Amino acid sequence: MNLDRRSFLKITATASGAFVLGIYGVPEAFGQAPRRPFNAVEPLAFVRIAPNGAVTIMAKNPEGGQGVKTHLPMLIAEELDIDWKDVQVEQADGNDKLYGFQFLGGSTATPANWDTLRRVGAAWRQMLITAAAASWSVPASDCTTKAGRVVHSASGRSAGYGELVAKAATLTPPALDTLKLKDPSSFTIIGTSCGGVDNGPIVTGKPIFGIDVELPGMLHAVLHKCPVFGGKVKSANTEEIAKLPGVRKVIVVEGTLGNEKILPLNPGLEPGVAILADSWWYAENARKSLKIEWDFGQGTFQNSDAFTQQAADALKQPFGQVVSHYGDVDGSLQSASKVIEATYAYPFLSHNSLEPQGSTASLKDGKLEVWSTTQDPAAARRLTARITGVNEADVTIHMMRAGGSFGRRYVNDDDVEAAWLSKQAGVPVNITWSREDDMTHDSYRPSGTIALKAGLDAKGSVVAWRQHYITFGDGKQSILQGGIDPRDFPAGYVPAYQLGMSNSIPLYIRTGPLRSPGANSQAFVYQSFLDELAHAAGRDPLDLQIEMLSRQPATGFVVQPNNPQALNPERLRGVLELVAEMSNWRKRKSEKGRGMGIAAFFTHQTYFAEVADVSVDSQNRITVHQMWAAGDVGSQVINPRAAENLTYGGIIDGLSQMEQEITLLKGAVEQTNFTRQPMLRMRQAPNIKVQFRKTEYSPTGLGEPMLPPALPAVANAVFAATGKRIRTLPLKRSGFSFA
């Protein structure tokens, strides 16, 4: 795997034009099955074995709820050949020289680590065997291992790993790519359900999250920012605030925002007034007495109503640019038996991690330590070093468990603030954003509008597809996460296709990836519109998709048969057929007010199809009774019960997104807390049934791909129940709500 994270971020953060995938559009090499360089990690750093045989395995990646702190160490333990119950897991610090690419996002942990970490375990096992064989003067090839012991059957000798480790640790680890790995049929850990390694600390309230860090002499901080992104402090009553109870310091933050029109992922330090106090509440309470005169800056032009109008205007204009085009779209539309048109729209969204943004930093004697919930520790190191002037080599990033990440914790603005404040205050500082700070200064999933036009022939097959995608930008470059993937289905599986984009609406708020970026909006649009086409053709929506996926890819569409990031139509068809069977789709009944909908999507190398069973009452309130999800993550589900739980969560997250929006008024975000940002609650959560379809492919990830089909499955079910089509999200803008 290529470990050059800087070029990774550069590629993804500046991607625009014809190949605009955003941060999750990882380079082609990432996660690909063919051989990777295995010298990118230091095997010795991952495992410690005590003389008494106790084994500690390092968890290399940031943990934000996706389960990697458990399932990546499982990969090492499997090949090391030990009992999982004998393993202790310890969170690694940020150190890519030892651990390789440390990153939370893009459902990359499994594809990027599946081979490498098993080989780390196998390397240790090999060294332990070598040590035992040498001490017994027998050939290493005659030795085996079993549950933490090296065994020489011929002589009946055996030794525990703890007895061998002193010698083994002096050996040079074997080259990782020379090691033979276990046949999956002999796995004893992979494929069994292992509970989360932090479950104990979580259920007993141990201080394991970023917000829980407490250091001697530490002050608690808030940074009160302008309601309009980037607005600066003209004047503030700092002296008055400094006298309030518990307050120790008040600092006007000039900030380091540049003048970019297209905001980068890491925009530096936002301006505002920082209040440092003995308790977070003293700081937060003192905010209420702040009197600030703001220079609102350049963002005040932004109004959501105006954006809607601008998008409507842009749709009347020709494409700003053609992103992808093959086949004779005009001709096919002209000769089609039926032409269907529809316009879909979806809003800005915030991340709403339940633990708000926050970080703790201590700068002392030129050394900076940061206790961070970052998704990208290398970026946290680089950015905190830059803001404090400390050498990167003198920065330590401790990775704390994050109370949800969802793409928000790439930005590292909280780490930058904590580091900068620790430098200013001369003491350790914990900054915790209030919920209001978190919701109004997010890196939002951008809103978008897509107008579609498709042609059906006399048999009800889709013969042409044209779409016009409207996003924000300067006409040339789109905003971050304003991209659209020209490979998304049905591209390639209709005979003529055109994707145009217009990106001339200016924007000055930060945007960024939200769980299943791109797909979380586009699946709703494409899979709803395909459902429309099926109904217009008088066909079962499942049949329509199966038929398309059974075609040869269209002439002119670039097929990438060995690229796991390109659609394999057989696999998408496979999950559709499985979910149809699970939900008894073919025998579904149609009754007024109750209906079932189906949708599928391929994203982040993984395939999901979902069916929703909903009822809708006379006030257009939707109850989602049941959902079925069929997934294909390849040959192996590593931790089955965790995978099932993650799938429940992704689907429920998708349903929450259907009710959420972020709107702007004069540049300020109007939603400030959960009262105006609904999230699914226990009484609204459907029953969910999950199955995985085993295929021959290398295992892929589960952070994101179950989310996107949930929205169109529900929207299509609402259509089945009511005959009303949901084309604009959130639900309330289409006249619906969840009961």
Added chain:
Amino acid sequence: MAFTLKVNKQSRTIDVPGEMPLLWVLRDVLGLKGTKYGCGISACGACTVHVDGRAVRSCVTPVSSVENRNITTIEGLADTETHPVQMAWEETDVPQCGYCHPGQIMSAVALLSKTPKPTDTDIDSAMSGNLCRCGTYPRIREAIHRAAEMQTAKGGAR
């Protein structure tokens, strides 16, 4: 102002303004970090603790209102051995990020102390004030039913 609090069966004297929410007294003054901040307006339930056995949102509970009342936090839930609800949570592998679960568990314990054999409807009404951003609701439901079984097996609610 000085207040005497009974937290997890221990008497603690603190000197803070009476309006200071119990949440921040617990976290920043008493160093009990298990109770979590999520919204500050009792909309998410992450800060749920027990006051005299009732589930309350500590982020909107002024410390002056709970003087001499019995406060139980997630840290004090199990004084001798792990509480059945905590055991059920672990056994069912409920958490994803885990941040909301101290609050979820406190709400679940309060539910089970009144309703030892809750129905799904009982769970819906008792637990709908606790948000789980990761969407672990199906597992929470399963764990509450499991905890009810474990409590029954142990001879009634604790």
